[in-house]
Amino acid sequence: MARTSSSSPSTPLTTKAATASRGIKARREEWTKGLPPLWVPQADFRHPRGTLKISKTNAKKDFKLTDREIGILPYERVISDIGYPMQLYSKLRVVVLARRKLVALEGSSSQPPLKIAEYTSPSNAVIPDPVPITWIPSKLSRPVSVKDACRLYCIEPRDIQDLSAHSPLIDLATVAKRAVTLHGGFYAHKELVRQHREAEEQALSLPIEQVHERKSLFRFSPMTQRDWNGDYEKLRLYRGSNEPTPPNRVAVFYPIVEVCVDKYGCEWEWLPYWGDF
Structure with missing residues:
Protein backbone atom coordinates (compact mmCIF):
# COMPACT_ATOMS: atom_id res chain seq x y z
CA MET A 1 0.00 0.00 0.00
CA ALA A 2 1.37 3.36 -0.95
CA ARG A 3 2.51 5.51 1.94
CA THR A 4 1.11 8.99 2.32
CA SER A 5 3.42 11.81 3.17
CA SER A 6 2.69 13.82 6.31
CA SER A 7 3.91 16.91 4.49
CA SER A 8 1.50 16.84 1.59
CA PRO A 9 1.68 19.76 -0.84
CA SER A 10 -0.56 22.72 -0.11
CA THR A 11 -3.97 22.62 -1.67
CA PRO A 12 -5.07 25.58 -3.80
CA LEU A 13 -7.33 26.62 -0.92
CA THR A 14 -4.58 26.79 1.71
CA THR A 15 -2.25 28.53 -0.74
CA LYS A 16 -4.91 31.09 -1.47
CA ALA A 17 -5.52 31.63 2.26
CA ALA A 18 -1.80 32.09 2.91
CA THR A 19 -1.53 34.58 0.05
CA ALA A 20 -4.53 36.51 1.38
CA SER A 21 -3.01 36.53 4.88
CA ARG A 22 0.26 37.95 3.54
CA GLY A 23 -1.70 40.56 1.59
CA ILE A 24 -3.63 41.65 4.69
CA LYS A 25 -0.39 41.87 6.69
CA ALA A 26 1.24 44.00 4.01
CA ARG A 27 -1.79 46.31 3.81
CA ARG A 28 -1.87 46.61 7.60
CA GLU A 29 1.81 47.59 7.66
CA GLU A 30 1.26 50.10 4.85
CA TRP A 31 -1.77 51.55 6.66
CA THR A 32 0.16 51.94 9.91
CA LYS A 33 3.18 53.45 8.16
CA GLY A 34 0.93 56.01 6.42
CA LEU A 35 -0.72 57.26 9.61
CA PRO A 36 -0.12 60.95 10.42
CA PRO A 37 1.95 61.87 13.49
CA SER A 108 -9.83 48.09 -2.54
CA SER A 109 -8.15 49.39 -5.69
CA SER A 110 -11.32 50.94 -7.03
CA GLN A 111 -13.84 53.42 -5.78
CA PRO A 112 -15.82 52.03 -2.81
CA PRO A 113 -19.43 51.53 -3.85
CA LEU A 114 -21.85 54.24 -2.80
CA LYS A 115 -24.16 52.92 -0.14
CA ILE A 116 -27.28 54.71 1.00
CA ALA A 117 -26.28 55.16 4.60
CA GLU A 118 -28.33 56.12 7.62
CA TYR A 119 -27.08 59.00 9.74
CA THR A 120 -27.91 59.30 13.43
CA SER A 121 -28.48 62.99 14.15
CA PRO A 122 -27.60 64.63 17.50
CA SER A 123 -31.20 63.99 18.56
CA ASN A 124 -30.64 60.25 17.84
CA ALA A 125 -33.11 60.37 14.93
CA VAL A 126 -32.09 58.13 12.04
CA ILE A 127 -32.01 60.06 8.77
CA PRO A 128 -31.52 58.18 5.46
CA ASP A 129 -29.61 59.78 2.60
CA PRO A 130 -31.78 62.03 0.41
CA VAL A 131 -32.72 61.23 -3.17
CA PRO A 132 -31.53 62.62 -5.49
CA ILE A 133 -28.07 63.88 -4.52
CA THR A 134 -26.31 66.65 -6.50
CA TRP A 135 -22.64 65.69 -6.68
CA ILE A 136 -21.18 68.77 -8.44
CA PRO A 137 -20.82 71.81 -6.14
CA SER A 138 -21.76 75.38 -6.96
CA LYS A 139 -18.97 77.75 -8.03
CA LEU A 140 -16.59 74.96 -9.16
CA SER A 141 -17.18 72.34 -11.82
CA ARG A 142 -13.86 71.44 -13.45
CA PRO A 143 -11.55 68.68 -12.15
CA VAL A 144 -9.31 69.79 -9.27
CA SER A 145 -5.93 68.80 -7.86
CA VAL A 146 -5.52 66.25 -5.07
CA LYS A 147 -4.83 69.05 -2.57
CA ASP A 148 -7.97 70.94 -3.59
CA ALA A 149 -10.08 67.77 -3.53
CA CYS A 150 -8.87 66.92 -0.03
CA ARG A 151 -9.72 70.40 1.24
CA LEU A 152 -13.13 70.54 -0.41
CA TYR A 153 -14.31 67.16 0.87
CA CYS A 154 -12.38 66.78 4.15
CA ILE A 155 -10.48 63.68 3.08
CA GLU A 156 -6.83 62.58 2.99
CA PRO A 157 -4.65 62.00 -0.12
CA ARG A 158 -4.56 58.28 0.62
CA ASP A 159 -8.37 58.17 0.35
CA ILE A 160 -8.13 58.93 -3.39
CA GLN A 161 -4.73 57.40 -4.09
CA ASP A 162 -6.24 55.01 -6.64
CA LEU A 163 -7.76 57.99 -8.49
CA SER A 164 -4.69 60.21 -8.40
CA ALA A 165 -2.55 57.33 -9.69
CA HIS A 166 -4.28 57.72 -13.06
CA SER A 167 -4.43 61.51 -13.22
CA PRO A 168 -3.25 64.50 -11.17
CA LEU A 169 -6.72 66.03 -11.61
CA ILE A 170 -9.75 64.59 -9.83
CA ASP A 171 -13.34 64.71 -11.05
CA LEU A 172 -15.47 66.52 -8.46
CA ALA A 173 -18.46 64.18 -8.66
CA THR A 174 -16.22 61.13 -8.25
CA VAL A 175 -14.45 62.49 -5.18
CA ALA A 176 -17.77 63.65 -3.69
CA LYS A 177 -19.11 60.08 -3.91
CA ARG A 178 -15.91 58.78 -2.31
CA ALA A 179 -16.20 61.27 0.58
CA VAL A 180 -19.87 60.48 1.24
CA THR A 181 -19.02 56.76 1.31
CA LEU A 182 -16.03 57.18 3.64
CA HIS A 183 -17.84 59.54 5.99
CA GLY A 184 -20.90 57.39 6.46
CA GLY A 185 -23.51 59.06 4.29
CA PHE A 186 -24.73 62.41 3.00
CA TYR A 187 -25.64 63.91 6.38
CA ALA A 188 -22.65 62.52 8.27
CA HIS A 189 -20.39 64.10 5.63
CA LYS A 190 -22.26 67.39 5.96
CA GLU A 191 -21.78 67.30 9.73
CA LEU A 192 -18.05 66.73 9.29
CA VAL A 193 -17.83 69.77 6.99
CA ARG A 194 -19.72 71.80 9.61
CA GLN A 195 -17.21 70.76 12.26
CA HIS A 196 -14.32 71.81 10.01
CA ARG A 197 -15.98 75.19 9.44
CA GLU A 198 -16.52 75.65 13.18
CA ALA A 199 -12.89 74.83 13.87
CA GLU A 200 -11.68 77.30 11.23
CA GLU A 201 -13.93 80.04 12.60
CA GLN A 202 -12.49 79.46 16.06
CA ALA A 203 -8.96 79.63 14.70
CA LEU A 204 -9.77 82.94 12.99
CA SER A 205 -11.31 84.45 16.13
CA LEU A 206 -8.03 85.82 17.43
CA PRO A 207 -7.48 88.70 19.85
CA ILE A 208 -7.53 92.20 18.38
CA GLU A 209 -3.73 92.54 18.53
CA GLN A 210 -3.50 89.61 16.11
CA VAL A 211 -6.04 90.97 13.65
CA HIS A 212 -3.53 90.93 10.80
CA GLU A 213 -3.30 87.13 11.15
CA ARG A 214 -7.02 86.57 10.68
CA LYS A 215 -7.01 84.70 7.43
CA SER A 216 -7.37 81.15 6.25
CA LEU A 217 -4.01 79.56 5.54
CA PHE A 218 -5.51 77.42 2.78
CA ARG A 219 -5.08 78.47 -0.84
CA PHE A 220 -6.45 76.68 -3.89
CA SER A 221 -4.04 75.61 -6.61
CA PRO A 222 -3.76 78.24 -9.40
CA MET A 223 -6.19 76.59 -11.82
CA THR A 224 -8.91 76.15 -9.19
CA GLN A 225 -8.25 79.62 -7.83
CA ARG A 226 -9.05 81.12 -11.23
CA ASP A 227 -12.42 79.36 -11.18
CA TRP A 228 -13.02 80.32 -7.56
CA ASN A 229 -12.23 84.02 -7.92
CA GLY A 230 -15.34 85.95 -8.78
CA ASP A 231 -17.82 88.56 -7.75
CA TYR A 232 -18.48 87.85 -4.09
CA GLU A 233 -21.31 90.38 -4.06
CA LYS A 234 -23.01 88.31 -6.73
CA LEU A 235 -22.54 85.25 -4.53
CA ARG A 236 -24.10 87.09 -1.61
CA LEU A 237 -27.18 87.71 -3.74
CA TYR A 238 -27.21 84.12 -4.95
CA ARG A 239 -30.32 83.22 -3.00
CA GLY A 240 -32.19 86.14 -4.49
CA SER A 241 -31.62 84.99 -8.04
CA ASN A 242 -34.23 83.25 -10.17
CA GLU A 243 -31.91 80.35 -10.92
CA PRO A 244 -33.24 77.10 -9.43
CA THR A 245 -30.96 75.55 -6.84
CA PRO A 246 -30.15 71.86 -7.52
CA PRO A 247 -31.36 69.69 -4.62
CA ASN A 248 -29.14 68.15 -1.95
CA ARG A 249 -25.69 69.33 -2.97
CA VAL A 250 -22.89 67.45 -1.23
CA ALA A 251 -21.28 69.75 1.33
CA VAL A 252 -17.88 71.23 0.48
CA PHE A 253 -15.38 72.97 2.75
CA TYR A 254 -14.90 76.17 0.79
CA PRO A 255 -12.46 78.75 2.24
CA ILE A 256 -14.01 81.33 4.52
CA VAL A 257 -14.03 84.86 3.09
CA GLU A 258 -13.70 88.18 4.93
CA VAL A 259 -16.36 90.48 3.48
CA CYS A 260 -16.11 94.20 4.21
CA VAL A 261 -19.01 96.61 3.71
CA ASP A 262 -18.55 100.37 4.03
CA LYS A 263 -19.83 101.74 7.37
CA TYR A 264 -20.75 98.26 8.54
CA GLY A 265 -17.28 96.79 9.13
CA CYS A 266 -16.00 93.37 8.14
CA GLU A 267 -17.05 89.85 8.99
CA TRP A 268 -16.24 86.31 7.97
CA GLU A 269 -18.71 84.66 5.63
CA TRP A 270 -19.01 81.27 3.95
CA LEU A 271 -19.70 81.91 0.28
CA PRO A 272 -21.69 80.34 -1.23
CA TYR A 273 -23.95 80.33 1.81
CA TRP A 274 -24.27 77.29 4.05
CA GLY A 275 -26.53 74.82 2.27
CA ASP A 276 -25.87 76.24 -1.22
CA PHE A 277 -22.31 74.88 -1.40
Whole structure:
Protein backbone atom coordinates (compact mmCIF):
# COMPACT_ATOMS: atom_id res chain seq x y z
CA MET A 1 0.00 0.00 0.00
CA ALA A 2 1.37 3.36 -0.95
CA ARG A 3 2.51 5.51 1.94
CA THR A 4 1.11 8.99 2.32
CA SER A 5 3.42 11.81 3.17
CA SER A 6 2.69 13.82 6.31
CA SER A 7 3.91 16.91 4.49
CA SER A 8 1.50 16.84 1.59
CA PRO A 9 1.68 19.76 -0.84
CA SER A 10 -0.56 22.72 -0.11
CA THR A 11 -3.97 22.62 -1.67
CA PRO A 12 -5.07 25.58 -3.80
CA LEU A 13 -7.33 26.62 -0.92
CA THR A 14 -4.58 26.79 1.71
CA THR A 15 -2.25 28.53 -0.74
CA LYS A 16 -4.91 31.09 -1.47
CA ALA A 17 -5.52 31.63 2.26
CA ALA A 18 -1.80 32.09 2.91
CA THR A 19 -1.53 34.58 0.05
CA ALA A 20 -4.53 36.51 1.38
CA SER A 21 -3.01 36.53 4.88
CA ARG A 22 0.26 37.95 3.54
CA GLY A 23 -1.70 40.56 1.59
CA ILE A 24 -3.63 41.65 4.69
CA LYS A 25 -0.39 41.87 6.69
CA ALA A 26 1.24 44.00 4.01
CA ARG A 27 -1.79 46.31 3.81
CA ARG A 28 -1.87 46.61 7.60
CA GLU A 29 1.81 47.59 7.66
CA GLU A 30 1.26 50.10 4.85
CA TRP A 31 -1.77 51.55 6.66
CA THR A 32 0.16 51.94 9.91
CA LYS A 33 3.18 53.45 8.16
CA GLY A 34 0.93 56.01 6.42
CA LEU A 35 -0.72 57.26 9.61
CA PRO A 36 -0.12 60.95 10.42
CA PRO A 37 1.95 61.87 13.49
CA LEU A 38 0.32 61.64 16.90
CA TRP A 39 -1.83 64.61 17.83
CA VAL A 40 -0.11 67.00 20.25
CA PRO A 41 -2.35 67.38 23.35
CA GLN A 42 -3.71 70.87 24.05
CA ALA A 43 -5.08 71.59 27.52
CA ASP A 44 -7.63 74.12 26.24
CA PHE A 45 -8.79 72.15 23.17
CA ARG A 46 -12.57 71.92 22.77
CA HIS A 47 -14.58 70.27 20.01
CA PRO A 48 -16.90 72.55 17.99
CA ARG A 49 -20.32 73.03 19.55
CA GLY A 50 -22.82 70.31 18.75
CA THR A 51 -20.14 67.62 18.30
CA LEU A 52 -21.20 64.11 19.31
CA LYS A 53 -18.45 62.80 21.59
CA ILE A 54 -17.17 59.35 22.55
CA SER A 55 -14.66 58.23 25.19
CA LYS A 56 -11.33 56.72 24.20
CA THR A 57 -12.27 53.38 25.76
CA ASN A 58 -15.52 53.11 23.82
CA ALA A 59 -13.96 54.37 20.59
CA LYS A 60 -11.29 51.67 20.68
CA LYS A 61 -13.71 48.92 21.67
CA ASP A 62 -16.62 49.81 19.38
CA PHE A 63 -14.57 50.66 16.29
CA LYS A 64 -11.59 48.29 16.69
CA LEU A 65 -8.95 51.02 16.75
CA THR A 66 -5.47 50.80 18.26
CA ASP A 67 -3.78 53.39 20.47
CA ARG A 68 -1.59 54.40 17.52
CA GLU A 69 -4.61 54.90 15.25
CA ILE A 70 -6.80 56.87 17.63
CA GLY A 71 -3.73 58.82 18.72
CA ILE A 72 -3.90 60.93 15.55
CA LEU A 73 -7.28 62.42 16.54
CA PRO A 74 -7.73 65.53 18.72
CA TYR A 75 -9.48 65.07 22.06
CA GLU A 76 -10.84 67.02 25.01
CA ARG A 77 -9.62 66.32 28.52
CA VAL A 78 -12.43 66.14 31.09
CA ILE A 79 -13.12 64.64 34.50
CA SER A 80 -15.80 61.97 34.65
CA ASP A 81 -18.71 62.01 37.10
CA ILE A 82 -16.80 59.66 39.40
CA GLY A 83 -13.61 61.72 39.30
CA TYR A 84 -11.51 59.92 36.68
CA PRO A 85 -9.72 61.74 33.84
CA MET A 86 -11.22 61.06 30.40
CA GLN A 87 -10.38 61.77 26.79
CA LEU A 88 -13.35 62.63 24.58
CA TYR A 89 -13.17 62.33 20.78
CA SER A 90 -15.49 63.43 18.01
CA LYS A 91 -17.55 60.33 17.30
CA LEU A 92 -17.85 61.30 13.65
CA ARG A 93 -14.07 61.56 13.28
CA VAL A 94 -13.72 58.15 14.93
CA VAL A 95 -16.22 56.67 12.46
CA VAL A 96 -14.37 58.23 9.52
CA LEU A 97 -11.04 56.84 10.75
CA ALA A 98 -12.55 53.36 11.19
CA ARG A 99 -14.00 53.48 7.65
CA ARG A 100 -10.65 54.53 6.20
CA LYS A 101 -8.97 51.67 8.02
CA LEU A 102 -11.54 49.21 6.67
CA VAL A 103 -11.07 50.39 3.08
CA ALA A 104 -7.27 50.26 3.46
CA LEU A 105 -7.22 46.73 4.89
CA GLU A 106 -9.72 45.42 2.36
CA GLY A 107 -7.25 46.49 -0.30
CA SER A 108 -9.83 48.09 -2.54
CA SER A 109 -8.15 49.39 -5.69
CA SER A 110 -11.32 50.94 -7.03
CA GLN A 111 -13.84 53.42 -5.78
CA PRO A 112 -15.82 52.03 -2.81
CA PRO A 113 -19.43 51.53 -3.85
CA LEU A 114 -21.85 54.24 -2.80
CA LYS A 115 -24.16 52.92 -0.14
CA ILE A 116 -27.28 54.71 1.00
CA ALA A 117 -26.28 55.16 4.60
CA GLU A 118 -28.33 56.12 7.62
CA TYR A 119 -27.08 59.00 9.74
CA THR A 120 -27.91 59.30 13.43
CA SER A 121 -28.48 62.99 14.15
CA PRO A 122 -27.60 64.63 17.50
CA SER A 123 -31.20 63.99 18.56
CA ASN A 124 -30.64 60.25 17.84
CA ALA A 125 -33.11 60.37 14.93
CA VAL A 126 -32.09 58.13 12.04
CA ILE A 127 -32.01 60.06 8.77
CA PRO A 128 -31.52 58.18 5.46
CA ASP A 129 -29.61 59.78 2.60
CA PRO A 130 -31.78 62.03 0.41
CA VAL A 131 -32.72 61.23 -3.17
CA PRO A 132 -31.53 62.62 -5.49
CA ILE A 133 -28.07 63.88 -4.52
CA THR A 134 -26.31 66.65 -6.50
CA TRP A 135 -22.64 65.69 -6.68
CA ILE A 136 -21.18 68.77 -8.44
CA PRO A 137 -20.82 71.81 -6.14
CA SER A 138 -21.76 75.38 -6.96
CA LYS A 139 -18.97 77.75 -8.03
CA LEU A 140 -16.59 74.96 -9.16
CA SER A 141 -17.18 72.34 -11.82
CA ARG A 142 -13.86 71.44 -13.45
CA PRO A 143 -11.55 68.68 -12.15
CA VAL A 144 -9.31 69.79 -9.27
CA SER A 145 -5.93 68.80 -7.86
CA VAL A 146 -5.52 66.25 -5.07
CA LYS A 147 -4.83 69.05 -2.57
CA ASP A 148 -7.97 70.94 -3.59
CA ALA A 149 -10.08 67.77 -3.53
CA CYS A 150 -8.87 66.92 -0.03
CA ARG A 151 -9.72 70.40 1.24
CA LEU A 152 -13.13 70.54 -0.41
CA TYR A 153 -14.31 67.16 0.87
CA CYS A 154 -12.38 66.78 4.15
CA ILE A 155 -10.48 63.68 3.08
CA GLU A 156 -6.83 62.58 2.99
CA PRO A 157 -4.65 62.00 -0.12
CA ARG A 158 -4.56 58.28 0.62
CA ASP A 159 -8.37 58.17 0.35
CA ILE A 160 -8.13 58.93 -3.39
CA GLN A 161 -4.73 57.40 -4.09
CA ASP A 162 -6.24 55.01 -6.64
CA LEU A 163 -7.76 57.99 -8.49
CA SER A 164 -4.69 60.21 -8.40
CA ALA A 165 -2.55 57.33 -9.69
CA HIS A 166 -4.28 57.72 -13.06
CA SER A 167 -4.43 61.51 -13.22
CA PRO A 168 -3.25 64.50 -11.17
CA LEU A 169 -6.72 66.03 -11.61
CA ILE A 170 -9.75 64.59 -9.83
CA ASP A 171 -13.34 64.71 -11.05
CA LEU A 172 -15.47 66.52 -8.46
CA ALA A 173 -18.46 64.18 -8.66
CA THR A 174 -16.22 61.13 -8.25
CA VAL A 175 -14.45 62.49 -5.18
CA ALA A 176 -17.77 63.65 -3.69
CA LYS A 177 -19.11 60.08 -3.91
CA ARG A 178 -15.91 58.78 -2.31
CA ALA A 179 -16.20 61.27 0.58
CA VAL A 180 -19.87 60.48 1.24
CA THR A 181 -19.02 56.76 1.31
CA LEU A 182 -16.03 57.18 3.64
CA HIS A 183 -17.84 59.54 5.99
CA GLY A 184 -20.90 57.39 6.46
CA GLY A 185 -23.51 59.06 4.29
CA PHE A 186 -24.73 62.41 3.00
CA TYR A 187 -25.64 63.91 6.38
CA ALA A 188 -22.65 62.52 8.27
CA HIS A 189 -20.39 64.10 5.63
CA LYS A 190 -22.26 67.39 5.96
CA GLU A 191 -21.78 67.30 9.73
CA LEU A 192 -18.05 66.73 9.29
CA VAL A 193 -17.83 69.77 6.99
CA ARG A 194 -19.72 71.80 9.61
CA GLN A 195 -17.21 70.76 12.26
CA HIS A 196 -14.32 71.81 10.01
CA ARG A 197 -15.98 75.19 9.44
CA GLU A 198 -16.52 75.65 13.18
CA ALA A 199 -12.89 74.83 13.87
CA GLU A 200 -11.68 77.30 11.23
CA GLU A 201 -13.93 80.04 12.60
CA GLN A 202 -12.49 79.46 16.06
CA ALA A 203 -8.96 79.63 14.70
CA LEU A 204 -9.77 82.94 12.99
CA SER A 205 -11.31 84.45 16.13
CA LEU A 206 -8.03 85.82 17.43
CA PRO A 207 -7.48 88.70 19.85
CA ILE A 208 -7.53 92.20 18.38
CA GLU A 209 -3.73 92.54 18.53
CA GLN A 210 -3.50 89.61 16.11
CA VAL A 211 -6.04 90.97 13.65
CA HIS A 212 -3.53 90.93 10.80
CA GLU A 213 -3.30 87.13 11.15
CA ARG A 214 -7.02 86.57 10.68
CA LYS A 215 -7.01 84.70 7.43
CA SER A 216 -7.37 81.15 6.25
CA LEU A 217 -4.01 79.56 5.54
CA PHE A 218 -5.51 77.42 2.78
CA ARG A 219 -5.08 78.47 -0.84
CA PHE A 220 -6.45 76.68 -3.89
CA SER A 221 -4.04 75.61 -6.61
CA PRO A 222 -3.76 78.24 -9.40
CA MET A 223 -6.19 76.59 -11.82
CA THR A 224 -8.91 76.15 -9.19
CA GLN A 225 -8.25 79.62 -7.83
CA ARG A 226 -9.05 81.12 -11.23
CA ASP A 227 -12.42 79.36 -11.18
CA TRP A 228 -13.02 80.32 -7.56
CA ASN A 229 -12.23 84.02 -7.92
CA GLY A 230 -15.34 85.95 -8.78
CA ASP A 231 -17.82 88.56 -7.75
CA TYR A 232 -18.48 87.85 -4.09
CA GLU A 233 -21.31 90.38 -4.06
CA LYS A 234 -23.01 88.31 -6.73
CA LEU A 235 -22.54 85.25 -4.53
CA ARG A 236 -24.10 87.09 -1.61
CA LEU A 237 -27.18 87.71 -3.74
CA TYR A 238 -27.21 84.12 -4.95
CA ARG A 239 -30.32 83.22 -3.00
CA GLY A 240 -32.19 86.14 -4.49
CA SER A 241 -31.62 84.99 -8.04
CA ASN A 242 -34.23 83.25 -10.17
CA GLU A 243 -31.91 80.35 -10.92
CA PRO A 244 -33.24 77.10 -9.43
CA THR A 245 -30.96 75.55 -6.84
CA PRO A 246 -30.15 71.86 -7.52
CA PRO A 247 -31.36 69.69 -4.62
CA ASN A 248 -29.14 68.15 -1.95
CA ARG A 249 -25.69 69.33 -2.97
CA VAL A 250 -22.89 67.45 -1.23
CA ALA A 251 -21.28 69.75 1.33
CA VAL A 252 -17.88 71.23 0.48
CA PHE A 253 -15.38 72.97 2.75
CA TYR A 254 -14.90 76.17 0.79
CA PRO A 255 -12.46 78.75 2.24
CA ILE A 256 -14.01 81.33 4.52
CA VAL A 257 -14.03 84.86 3.09
CA GLU A 258 -13.70 88.18 4.93
CA VAL A 259 -16.36 90.48 3.48
CA CYS A 260 -16.11 94.20 4.21
CA VAL A 261 -19.01 96.61 3.71
CA ASP A 262 -18.55 100.37 4.03
CA LYS A 263 -19.83 101.74 7.37
CA TYR A 264 -20.75 98.26 8.54
CA GLY A 265 -17.28 96.79 9.13
CA CYS A 266 -16.00 93.37 8.14
CA GLU A 267 -17.05 89.85 8.99
CA TRP A 268 -16.24 86.31 7.97
CA GLU A 269 -18.71 84.66 5.63
CA TRP A 270 -19.01 81.27 3.95
CA LEU A 271 -19.70 81.91 0.28
CA PRO A 272 -21.69 80.34 -1.23
CA TYR A 273 -23.95 80.33 1.81
CA TRP A 274 -24.27 77.29 4.05
CA GLY A 275 -26.53 74.82 2.27
CA ASP A 276 -25.87 76.24 -1.22
CA PHE A 277 -22.31 74.88 -1.40
